[in-house]
Amino acid sequence: MLNPMSVMVLFEGEHRRLVLWVPVMLALGALAYFLWPCEPGWGVGVVLPAVVAGLCLGACFCWPHSLLARLPGGVGVALAVGFGVAWLAAHRQPPMPELPRRGTEVTGIVRDIAYFPAPMEQGGLMRRITLAQAVLHDFVDDGMQPLRRTLDIRLVPQDSVALLPGDGVRVRAVLQPPPFPALPGGRDRQFEAWFSGRAGSGYAQEPVLVESGPQPSAFGASQVLDTLRERVDARIRHVLPGASGAVVATVLDGRAEAVPQSVREDFAASGLAHLLAVAGLHLGIVMGAAMLVCRMVLATWEYAALRWPCKAVSAFVAWVVGGGYVLLTGVHLPAERSWLMSSIVVFGLMVGRRAVSMRGLALAATLMLLVAPQVVLDVAFQMSMAAVIALVAGYEVLHPRLLRGLSGLAGVRQTLVRHGLMLVLTSLLAGTATLPVVMAHFGVVQPFFVLANLVAVPLMALWIMPLGLIALLAMPLHADGPFLHLMNGGVRIVLWLAHCVAGWPGARIVVPAMPGWGLGAVLLGLCWLCLWRGAWRWWGMPVVLLGTITPWLMTQPDILISPDGQLMGVRDAATLRVMGHARDERVVKAAWAQATALPVSDFPAKGVAGAETADGSLICGEGEVAGTCALLRHGQEVVLRIHDSSDGRAALPNNVCAQAAAVVSVAPLRESCLDVPVRLDRFTAWRGGAQAVFLAHGVRVTSDRQRRGERVWVLKPGGHGMPTLPLAQAE
Structure with missing residues (x-):
């Protein structure tokens, strides 16, 4: 049995790792708010966290040299801040409006255009537009202000009207609010809609009409980016129609809606679904290629090679290029995390300091949780963090042993063996760490993910993404066709590989639903296993295993x-x-x-x-x-x-x-x-x-x-929201 003093001794030995637990405590505080049984008011949501944080900070200042005071004080501050930030994030969202339950004329401004496969009997692609500043034209909503939330409207298949972000449109559509979960504890689309700014969705009953005249612009730079993404997507679809072209568009502009469902299922069953989500792999390849090219160019320029810090300059250029790629692909959560971590690395290179990957991950997670605490329940955030924390901790332990084991080899043989082993190790670490998260959110296990990634990841890094970057640079000159076709060749190999692996017996094993506390146990156990360095880190392994088997421990409903x-x-x-x-x-x-x-x-x-x-x-x-x-x-x-x-x-x-x-x-x-x-x-x-x-x-x-429970994002019975009231009459 460990007494409190021996526990304090263990913490003192890990004092440099304590800061890594700040985002974990922030996440637990935010999770406490989201799982609260009822909606807390100002007293519980703001005042109580402020008082707790103040008392804990006071304890830290009163006993600055006592770990027994600073440790619980820091934990209390992080938990209180996480709870308060989550409450503020939920309550600063606009209310969910009451939508009409019948066909209604809707006018608004096109914010985004997405393409997705049409039903099998119709073939081709269908369009879905995202409307901002929407106004409902019926007798109930007459004189109302524009909606503060967006609407996703699926256009009729035969609608061929040319649309661009920023166009004003009018369409008759049937609207519906975000749906309720299909079963207790199921996916909460109302929670997702509340924090994403969506009011609901619907389908058009007739072709859309583009309204002439100047339209109010409220998007600024985002409208420019959306227009650029739409043009890049249209160009790729023109050059490369079909499933492979949809995958090319996914990795270059982040639009994955057009990928056929059969391709998604093959990628999921083979463990290659991460290739369809712009994340650290894609951003790392882009920034690595940009840094390599910039370093080679500077090395050929004698003046710069002798006088400039070429490594720091190349890292900064790669950081800028990576930021542009994140913006072009839609600023998804995994890409945000990767770019924030790369910012820490670039800053460390520029000031001559060693960049610590685990601390960079902790800082990136802290910033994301402070800005958008709802990401703690997002599958992309959970998978991204689980994969990276396992990679960083795994390489901290295994990489020195790997180098010692390869010391007997030399030359090209050593390089090939080292890269091969590192590729296997990367797939094992990331795939194993994200396996319970995939089980919890998607109900499947892919046992052959390592074999598929051994071929697909090198293809992505050495063939597909470099050619894609060249195609993007050549697109303004209309010289992108050859590079897109060469890129398409590599994508077709990946598609064939995913289809073959998905067809193997046992490639996709379904598992029952994992309870929320089981997933929480997995993630907390993984943090304990990866964030500490001492022998007690292995205490987290039984917790991870227990959380992983919880789907088979729970009673299924009859x-x-x-x-x-x-x-x-x-x-x-x-x-x-x-x-x-x-x-x-x-x-x-x-x-x-x-x-x-x-x-x-x-x-x-x-x-x-x-x-x-x-x-x-x-x-x-x-x-x-x-x-x-x-x-x-x-x-x-x-x-x-x-x-x-x-x-x-x-x-x-x-x-x-x-x-x-x-x-x-x-x-x-x-x-x-x-x-x-x-x-x-x-x-x-x-x-x-x-x-x-x-x-x-x-x-x-x-x-x-x-x-x-009764929460701000849970719609009233029947899916009713806040009535949209018209402006008061002027006196």
């Missing part, structure tokens, strides 16, 4: 109910039986299949005599009431009303519900089954969102609203 109450799924040993129909049926089924790691099969939507599962636990159509099923499991009987043409006005007979412990209905239950302890119907889903029913120890129901 019944799932969609957010609108119109779809229900019954889980058995090998299949998820889905009954009913819903508007977002495809999305809900995909989320349920991922969460349960089971294939989805449709069960008869209406009660058909004799319809039952192989084990006889689910039987439909045997009673005297059509459209009902009976589930018998764990000694509990559940009545499922999967179809009702009377909208609940025809009451269920008493004998149907006599032995039932619960009844679930797609229609209002009204006067049906009043004596049943648990009654779930359309109104229950309207109030509480998606439902999960557990039958192992009695009937236990968990709803989405119970999991998320």
Whole structure:
């Protein structure tokens, strides 16, 4: 057993690593706010963190030489700051507006244009525009101010009107707010929309009209960048149509919407999905190529080679080029983290100091959490940080041993072996560290990621990205065609590799949903394992392993109910039986299949005599009431009303519900089954969102609203937001 004094001795031995825990504490503070059971007011959100931070700072100043005071004081300050910054970030967002539930004329300014594959029967590409300063033209919203949030509108397939960012447009569209999670604890698109500034999405009912005349510009430099990205994307699609051209556009301008779903699945199953997300790999290649070219040019200039700090100048030029690439590709989170870390390295080179990678990562994470604390729940942030922290810590330990092991080799042989081993080591470290994060967010494991990356990463570094940079430089001169075609050749090899590896047996292993505390245990254990240097760092390994196996330790729900109450799924040993129909049926089924790691099969939507599962636990159509099923499991009987043409006005007979412990209905239950302890119907889903029913120890129901609570980003029942009120009449 360790006593407090021995623990303090351990911390004193790691005192230079304590600063690395600042972003971890900030993230925990922000996470405490986001997981708070209800929305805290000013007192809890601002005043309490300020008081705690002040008291902890006071303790640090009163006992500046006592680690026993400075350590908890610093932890308290970081936690309080993280909580307060998260509260401020959530409350400075504009409210979610109430959107009309019918076709409405919408005018606004095009902020962005995205292309994505059309359905199989239509073929080609479809467009989705992002509208800013949107105004809704109907009798309810007459005289309203422009929306402070953006709208994503999918255009009709036959719409060929030329559009550019900054154009004013008018379109008739059907709008809908961000959807509720498909199951309790599922992906929260309302949270994502709240912090991304989106009000909702929709689809156009007719071709868009471009409004003439000057349009108000509120974007400035962002509009210029969006226009540039659109032109680069259009040029690439013109030269390279098809799936490979979409991948080329992804790595050069960050637009991944046009990549076909089949290609995405191949990349995901082969462990190459990171190639479709502009991150540290792409930015490192771009900055490395820029620094190499600049260094060679300066070396050929005698005056500069003798008088200038060529290494520092080349690093600065690479930093500027990397920043331009980040802007061109849409300023995604992993690219932001990589560019911030490179800024630390460049600054260290310019002032003649040694750049510490782990401290650079900590500083980059701290800045990102202070500016946008909501990234703590973002999959890109979690994967990026997990991969980099594992790489830095792994190379701190293994790189010296690798060099000693290769000391017996010399010349080209040593270089080839060293680069090969470093490539394998990089893939192992990054892939293993991000594996639990992939399991938690995507429900899959890719066991062959190392083999695929051994070929794909060198191709990306030595062939695809260098030719892509040359193509971008040659694009203003219309001389980019040959370089794009050469780049396309390398991309086709990667596509073939991803397809082959994805076709291997066991290339994609599905896993059940990981609980949030399991993912938190993995990330905290990984931080403990990588941030310390002493032997006690290995205490984090059991925590990581425990978090990784939590998907198989959790009890799976027996019944799932969609957010609108119109779809229900019954889980058995090998299949998820889905009954009913819903508007977002495809999305809900995909989320349920991922969460349960089971294939989805449709069960008869209406009660058909004799319809039952192989084990006889689910039987439909045997009673005297059509459209009902009976589930018998764990000694509990559940009545499922999967179809009702009377909208609940025809009451269920008493004998149907006599032995039932619960009844679930797609229609209002009204006067049906009043004596049943648990009654779930359309109104229950309207109030509480998606439902999960557990039958192992009695009937236990968990709803989405119970999991998320009453928060500023959670829409009111039915998906209602803040009414958009018109301007007051002038007196």
